[in-house]
Amino acid sequence: MTMPKRVSTGSPACVGTELAAAGVQGPGSAVWPVANRAYFVPFRNHRPRLTSAIWWWNGSVLTNNGDAGFYDVDGNRLFSTGSTARSGASARQAVSASLTLGKGLFYLALACVGTTGSFQRYSPPNIGVQRATGCLLADTAFVLPSSVTFAAMDASLYIPVIGVDFA
Amino acid sequence: MPDYSRAPTLYLPHGPTITTLSQESMAGRLLQAGTFGTGTGWPVANKALFFPIDILEPFLIAKAFTVFGATPTGNFDWGWYDAAGNRLASTGSIAVTATTDLQAAALAYNVLPSQDAAYLAAACDSASTLLYRTNSFSAIEMAAVGVREMASAFPLPSTATFADMTHAYLPVIGISKRSTI
Numbered sequence A: 001m002t003m004p005k006r007v008s009t010g011s012p013a014c015v016g017t018e019l020a021a022a023g024v025q026g027p028g029s030a031v032w033p034v035a036n037r038a039y040f041v042p043f044r045n046h047r048p049r050l051t052s053a054i055w056w057w058n059g060s061v062l063t064n065n066g067d068a069g070f071y072d073v074d075g076n077r078l079f080s081t082g083s084t085a086r087s088g089a090s091a092r093q094a095v096s097a098s099l100t101l102g103k104g105l106f107y108l109a110l111a112c113v114g115t116t117g118s119f120q121r122y123s124p125p126n127i128g129v130q131r132a133t134g135c136l137l138a139d140t141a142f143v144l145p146s147s148v149t150f151a152a153m154d155a156s157l158y159i160p161v162i163g164v165d166f167a
Numbered sequence B: 001m002p003d004y005s006r007a008p009t010l011y012l013p014h015g016p017t018i019t020t021l022s023q024e025s026m027a028g029r030l031l032q033a034g035t036f037g038t039g040t041g042w043p044v045a046n047k048a049l050f051f052p053i054d055i056l057e058p059f060l061i062a063k064a065f066t067v068f069g070a071t072p073t074g075n076f077d078w079g080w081y082d083a084a085g086n087r088l089a090s091t092g093s094i095a096v097t098a099t100t101d102l103q104a105a106a107l108a109y110n111v112l113p114s115q116d117a118a119y120l121a122a123a124c125d126s127a128s129t130l131l132y133r134t135n136s137f138s139a140i141e142m143a144a145v146g147v148r149e150m151a152s153a154f155p156l157p158s159t160a161t162f163a164d165m166t167h168a169y170l171p172v173i174g175i176s177k178r179s180t181i
Helices: A016-021 A127-132 B139-144
Strands: A006-008 A028-031 A037-045 A049-057 A066-071 A077-080 A092-101 A104-112 A118-122 A136-138 A162-166 B017-019 B036-041 B048-053 B059-067 B075-082 B087-090 B102-111 B118-124 B130-134 B148-150 B173-176
Touching: A037 A162, A049 A066, A049 A118, A066 A092, A077 A092, A077 A104, A092 A162, A104 A162, A127 B059, A127 B102, B059 B075, B059 B118, B059 B130, B075 B102, B087 B102, B118 B173
Parallel strands: none
Antiparallel strands: A006 A162, A028 A118, A037 A104, A037 A136, A049 A092, A049 A162, A066 A077, A066 A104, B017 B173, B036 B130, B048 B118, B048 B148, B059 B102, B059 B173, B075 B087, B075 B118
């Protein structure tokens, strides 16, 4: 059976079902809420698969570097791009990422060093719905650390568009 | 037990949370998006609602939660029931304190996929308690896909007598594997 080659925040394997069921509109461009913050979007992998790239979707303003990665459920970093200059306004920006993810639950992570640059993000209607999706955050997390202590989502109402491509 | 690992397009591992908005619950049963708001209280004081949840792999519940509206008041009780209406776990009465936010309570229970069917239960002792909810789905729709209710069921009883849902009322209620939500 075939499976999607690309999975991102809006996919059923992430939080797309919950966002759609809650009537959340499609993503829009907004500045990163807090400098050095990382957001973590849960991602469910149905079987071991080899990734080829991790990516985020830039907003209209490209200032501030980004760092994207994969984490396990215990907060251990499995891969990260490292600090990466952003390019391509309002475009998807991919970085090669060759990693075999096993079956189970993981987190797609995205961090940004400042608050002037913008990214495409979903904006849930309130903090409660945002927390109910299972997304998490960590502050003082740029570059993405080797291990992280997850914290609950706050009132930023910001779930970035992060994705993975499979080989 | 079926080997779900051989059905990859139908089966994904559970996420960190399962809510009434998830594929495992109402989003897998009612194929439309709701329009949500926070302005309506619990349908009837002391009524319990039971939402079906599909569990395909062990899910160790750490907490149950609800997204509440403004002006917290009343008390809430979350629970987990089997298909026969037996209460398997519940939090007991918890004062509602969240304001347009999620409030969680410890509900330790390991749900196994061998359980025939499962219901996430919630009861509230006040009709003034506001929840983030949609009324986009009719009571008929909700009853037709298996949402149940029980009157005079606060706190959640050890044995529930299920009746068909009679309210157009879908709140955001869920369970979490993690203590941090």
